[in-house]
Amino acid sequence: MSSVLILGAGPAGLAAARAARRRGASVTLVDSSEQLGGQFWRHLPAERPAARERILHHGWDTFRALQAQLVADDGCRILTSASVFAIDATASPSTTGTGPGRVHVIVGPSDGTGRERIELLPDAIVLATGAHDRTLPFPGWDLPGVFTGGAAQALAKGERLAVGAHVVVAGAGPFLLPVAASLAATGSRVLGVFESSRLSSLVRGWLPRPWQLLPAAKKGAELAGYIGGQLKSRIPYTTGASVIAAHGTDRVESVTVASLDKNWTPVAGTERTLAVDAVCVSHGFTPRLELAIAAGCQITDERFVAVDDAQATSVPGVYAAGEITGIGGVDLALAEGALAGHAAAGGNPFDLPGEVRKRRIYEGFARRIEAAHGIRPGWPDMVTDDTIVCRCEEVSFGALCSTAESTASTSLRSLKLTTRAGLGICQGRVCGRSLEQLIARRLPGNTLGDTVSTDRRPIAVPLRLGELAAAARPTDPSPTTPTPLADPPKGPTS
Amino acid sequence: MTARLLPFSDDPIRPSSPASVSIQFDGAPIEGVSGQSIAGVILASGPLGFRRTSVSGKSRGVFCGIGVCFDCLVEVNGDRDVRACQRRAVDGDVVVTQHDALPGSIA
Structure with missing residues (x-):
C-alpha cells in the first residue's frame, strides 16, 4: 500500500483524493483553509446552514458527494488549517525516505503563534495548489474598496457579504461573470461588467472550430446561465473597455472606465467616470507554483507545471492537476485530479478512459479562454x-x-x-x-538580463521564527487502512 | 453605504438564523455572524481600511480576500501580522489596526 499526499482540497485535489483511495492508497489531504472545496467551492461555514446554498455554485452536488465520501473514509486523513511551508526535495534518501521529499506543514489558525509543525514523507505527492487572481496595476488600485474578483467571490459565497452597494466589475475572462452574478445575488447593484478584450478577440477565441465545443456544452450552458442571469438582473456587459483608474482619498469613490484597443491600450477621449463604493478587478489567474518549484518540477515556457498523460511532473513521484497545469476551470481540474490521484496510487491513465476524454475536451476550452481573454501587451499604458x-x-x-x-x-x-x-x-x-x-x-x-523567476519562494508561507525553531512532531504515520473506496457504480457516470 | 452582510431573512439561499460573534476593533465592540472571518466582520461594520502603510501612511484593507496579498494584516489578541481574511473571528477577539512607521532618520 502506498501513501499519497495531496496538497490542495479544491476540485482537483478532491478528485485526486477519491481516485487515489479507489486504488487503495492511504491518502492525506492538506489545505490551508478551514474547509474543503478550495476557492471554487468556497462556502458557508457549518454553523450557517442554508437550504438552497447550491444556487450559489456550479457543480455543488459533485462537491457535496466528494466531501461526504472523503470525510467518512478512514483511509483519508484530512488536515485543514494546514499550510505547507516547504518541500525538501534535495536531502538524501535517508532523510527524505524513498518518496519525493520531506514535506513541512504547520497546522493551526492562520498566522497564529505556537502552531503545530509536522513533517510528512509520502510515497507520492499530488500538487493541486490552484491559482489566484492576477490584477494588473492601475492608478488607485491600492485604495481600500478596490478588490480582486476572488475577494468579492470569497466574501459573497463564504460569508454572504457584499463588498459594496454600487460596484463595477472589470478585467478580463469568463470569471468576471460569476463574480458579477455573486455580487448581484448578495445585494450589490452591479453598474457594469467591463471586459478588456474586444468583441473581435472574443469571437476569434471562441468561434474557430465551434464543433469542438459541443462536447463541452455543459460549460457553454454554465456561461450562458451567467449571461442570462446578468440580462435578467440588467447588468450591462461591455467589451473592449476596462477600469483604468480608481479615485478617492481613504477609499474608492469613483472609477474611470475607458475603451481599450485590441492591445488593451486605453483609447484617449473615451474616458468616463462612475461613482462606486467598490470595484472588483481581475485580469486572469496566476498559478501557485511555489511548491512545484520547491519539489523540483519542470515549469513550461507558459509558466505552468509540465505534466505528461498521467499528470506526472518531471520529478518521479510528484503529480500535478488543476489550474497549476493550465487555467482550464472546474471540469478540467476534476478530470486531471482523478487521473493524477489514480496515477499517484500506481494506476495508469488508460484505466480511466472517461477522464482522459473529459481532459481532452476541456483542454480545448482552456486554450480558447487564453486566446480570447489573455493579457495583451498594451496594458502598461494605463x-x-x-x-x-x-x-x-x-x-x-x-x-x-x-x-x-x-x-x-x-x-x-x-x-x-x-x-x-x-x-x-x-x-x-x-x-x-x-x-x-x-x-x-x-x-x-x-527581455530581462537575467532569468530569475518571481515564482520561486523557498518558504511558501510566512511563519514565525519561534515556530520554525520549534521541533517538528516526528513524521506522522499515514492512516493505516485499507479497504479501497468503492468504485463508482457501473453505467452512466457523473 | 458600503460593504454589508446580506440580512439572512432576505437571502435567496434561505439560511437558518445565524448566531452572532462579538469582537473588539480598535477598542470599539463590533458584532458579526458566527463563522465569519475577522475581515468580514470589520468590513460589514463599516471600515475599509485595516492598516496604514509604512512609507506613505496610506490606508489599506482587504484586496485579494484569499490570503495572497497580505494587505489586510491586523493585530489579533497581541499577535501581529495576522491576515484578517484568513482568520475566523472568535468571540472576544481583540483586533487592533497596524501602522509600522519607518525608522526615523539618524540625527
Whole structure:
C-alpha cells in the first residue's frame, strides 16, 4: 500500500483524493483553509446552514458527494488549517525516505503563534495548489474598496457579504461573470461588467472550430446561465473597455472606465467616470507554483507545471492537476485530479478512459479562454509614474524607472534589491509578473538580463521564527487502512 | 453605504438564523455572524481600511480576500501580522489596526 499526499482540497485535489483511495492508497489531504472545496467551492461555514446554498455554485452536488465520501473514509486523513511551508526535495534518501521529499506543514489558525509543525514523507505527492487572481496595476488600485474578483467571490459565497452597494466589475475572462452574478445575488447593484478584450478577440477565441465545443456544452450552458442571469438582473456587459483608474482619498469613490484597443491600450477621449463604493478587478489567474518549484518540477515556457498523460511532473513521484497545469476551470481540474490521484496510487491513465476524454475536451476550452481573454501587451499604458507597482513596498512605476535608468540595470534581481519591488510580505505574488513585464518592456528585445523567476519562494508561507525553531512532531504515520473506496457504480457516470 | 452582510431573512439561499460573534476593533465592540472571518466582520461594520502603510501612511484593507496579498494584516489578541481574511473571528477577539512607521532618520 502506498501513501499519497495531496496538497490542495479544491476540485482537483478532491478528485485526486477519491481516485487515489479507489486504488487503495492511504491518502492525506492538506489545505490551508478551514474547509474543503478550495476557492471554487468556497462556502458557508457549518454553523450557517442554508437550504438552497447550491444556487450559489456550479457543480455543488459533485462537491457535496466528494466531501461526504472523503470525510467518512478512514483511509483519508484530512488536515485543514494546514499550510505547507516547504518541500525538501534535495536531502538524501535517508532523510527524505524513498518518496519525493520531506514535506513541512504547520497546522493551526492562520498566522497564529505556537502552531503545530509536522513533517510528512509520502510515497507520492499530488500538487493541486490552484491559482489566484492576477490584477494588473492601475492608478488607485491600492485604495481600500478596490478588490480582486476572488475577494468579492470569497466574501459573497463564504460569508454572504457584499463588498459594496454600487460596484463595477472589470478585467478580463469568463470569471468576471460569476463574480458579477455573486455580487448581484448578495445585494450589490452591479453598474457594469467591463471586459478588456474586444468583441473581435472574443469571437476569434471562441468561434474557430465551434464543433469542438459541443462536447463541452455543459460549460457553454454554465456561461450562458451567467449571461442570462446578468440580462435578467440588467447588468450591462461591455467589451473592449476596462477600469483604468480608481479615485478617492481613504477609499474608492469613483472609477474611470475607458475603451481599450485590441492591445488593451486605453483609447484617449473615451474616458468616463462612475461613482462606486467598490470595484472588483481581475485580469486572469496566476498559478501557485511555489511548491512545484520547491519539489523540483519542470515549469513550461507558459509558466505552468509540465505534466505528461498521467499528470506526472518531471520529478518521479510528484503529480500535478488543476489550474497549476493550465487555467482550464472546474471540469478540467476534476478530470486531471482523478487521473493524477489514480496515477499517484500506481494506476495508469488508460484505466480511466472517461477522464482522459473529459481532459481532452476541456483542454480545448482552456486554450480558447487564453486566446480570447489573455493579457495583451498594451496594458502598461494605463500605468502612470505615480502608480504603485509593488503594493507591499509601495514602489511607484516612476521610482522603478528612474532606478533602472540610473543604474542601467537590466536584471530583475538587481532591480528588486535596489527598489525593493517584489520583496515585500506577499513575496511578489501580486506584483511579480507585472513587474517582470514592466521592466522587460524598457529593454532591448523586451527581455530581462537575467532569468530569475518571481515564482520561486523557498518558504511558501510566512511563519514565525519561534515556530520554525520549534521541533517538528516526528513524521506522522499515514492512516493505516485499507479497504479501497468503492468504485463508482457501473453505467452512466457523473 | 458600503460593504454589508446580506440580512439572512432576505437571502435567496434561505439560511437558518445565524448566531452572532462579538469582537473588539480598535477598542470599539463590533458584532458579526458566527463563522465569519475577522475581515468580514470589520468590513460589514463599516471600515475599509485595516492598516496604514509604512512609507506613505496610506490606508489599506482587504484586496485579494484569499490570503495572497497580505494587505489586510491586523493585530489579533497581541499577535501581529495576522491576515484578517484568513482568520475566523472568535468571540472576544481583540483586533487592533497596524501602522509600522519607518525608522526615523539618524540625527
